[in-house]
Amino acid sequence: MSQAPTSDRPSAPAGPLAGVRIIDLTSVMMGPYATMILGDYGADVIKVESPDGDVMRHAAPMRHPAMGAMYLQGNRNKRSIVLDLKKAGGRAAVLRLAAAADVFVHNVRPAAVARLKLGADDLLAINPRLVYASLHGFGETGPYAGRPAYDDLIQGLTALPALTGSITGEPRYSPATMADRIVGLNAVHAILAALFHRERTGEGQAIEIPMFETMAQFVLGDHMAGRSFEPPIGPPGYSRLLSPDRRPYQTSDGYICALVYSDKQWNAFFAKIGLADEAGRDPRLNSISARTRNYDFVYDWFSQMMKTRSTAEWMRFFEEADIPHAPLHDLDGLIDDPHLAAVGLIQSLEHPTEGTLRVAGPVATWSRTPPSIRTYPPNLGEHGREILREAGLAETEIAALIAEGALIEPGSC
Known part of the structure; x- marks a missing residue:
């Protein structure tokens, strides 16, 4: 596996994925949540952002522009570089990064990836050991392929609001990014399994983690019920979960x-x-x-x-x-729960521009290689030059990327 760079940042346990390098072209919540967990496990996660940055950077509340709370809660243990992938130099820089990486993960729609020539075939051609992970709304072999997808839409398609409505009389989305986070967790274990296969065989591969199918499996595990049988012996729906008085x-x-x-x-x-x-x-x-x-x-x-x-x-x-x-907790009760305080789930870290941050840290306990929070969520483009130098680019090449507008430095985004 490629070696993560040394730095003068505070030392912390290396974690089980120390030495794994991930090129992360994800945004919003599903992909960043997955790569944050991989970062907690010790991977060197290089977050490649557009000039506007991850959209969650702009979700209030925030102390400073482009540093919204939702972004801060999902992007620790990462380094940020801003590349305009529509510029030839931006694409070339991503290829240089991918050539030395272990994982390339994105949630860009397939048509856009094809236009950028950053598909699985393109990247596996230059790095056959690469694990190329695509997080899509829908599987590419079905009639919904290529459609845009967000958490609310996937919840609706997988009947979650309808199930709530059957109890309350009004369909409602879950007040949590349930689909994004569940699919993100599935992406984590898919990537880890692909890395395990690569370590055994030397083979990289492309994997696709579709939101709709993942959440359909999640919901139907509870609710296939009578339609588990052919022919059906009753309607779908687990009656205990759908009882109107199953509630606080x-x-x-x-x-x-x-x-x-x-x-x-x-x-x-x-x-x-x-x-x-x-x-x-x-x-x-x-x-x-x-x-x-x-x-x-x-x-x-x-x-x-x-x-x-x-x-x-x-x-x-x-x-x-x-x-x-x-x-029955409210949100303040949850954050201040004495058990969570005793086990240290809510951790504090110092951010150079945002001050003291409180985040929900890694939850599993490990006897040998514990996950950890090693670095704060990065400012937009904070590590661009550092990342490109590590990839072997000379200062003249970096200057050319800046001149082209392919690399965008902090303060100019």
Whole structure:
């Protein structure tokens, strides 16, 4: 694998991907989230940006232009270079970078990649060991190939708003970039598997991670239901997830999250509320098989029961009965959660222009090669000259790229 450059930045654990170099032509959230995780694992991620920069740089709130909070939360452990790929010199510079890289990842629409002559065949011809990863909206063999795709559209296509609407009466998108992040996670493991294959065989390859198909697999794993069979034995949809009273439960003074699931848990619950005698209960509550056939009744009954006591009472009750439960957080509650504080999920890093930043750091624990936050999210084009020097370009070549407008330096974007 190619060797990541040395620098005078603060030292940190190298991580399991130390020495892997990634050329990152992604923007918005799906691709940057994937490459951020690979960067956390130790890869040297070179973020190639357009003169306008990643669009998420401009998403408020921000302290300074082009340094929006969403950008800052998804682009640590990367270096930024601004290249105009429509200029001959910009394309040539990307080819120089790709020739010495391990991974090339982009979420550019296929037609645009073809116009730039930066497709898989172009890059694998100059670097046969390259893992070339394309993050597209849709697979290239289907009728939706080449269409634009964003998180909201993919959520809609994969029935998530419709499922919400079947419960609430109004279709709504998830208030998180669910599709982008789920597909980004799938891209991470696809790239890692391709690198593993490359280490065994020496072969690079092209891989495509389509948003629609990835999210369809994610949703249908829960909701194929009766259409899992041919011919179908019932409609699609997992009834437990679609029950209208499966939600945070209202108590006498607030809300609580709880899940009484197994027979053991239900028996402990019944004992606590004075219904230990099975004969005194509705038979739809008396076994796991009966409850799974009557989710709507069970969740409605449980939600009415929850209104009879305060949140604090139920929290103590569930703790004593060893029943899974949790408070209902808002965003501030989540950020300030004492468990997250104890495990150190929210980390602080110093940024030369943005001051102290708080970010959700890597989550897995490793005994030998832990992921880490080594560098702050870069300013636009901050490392252009550095990156090109490492690729072997002479100062005269770099000056020519600047003169052409192919390389754009900080302050001129």
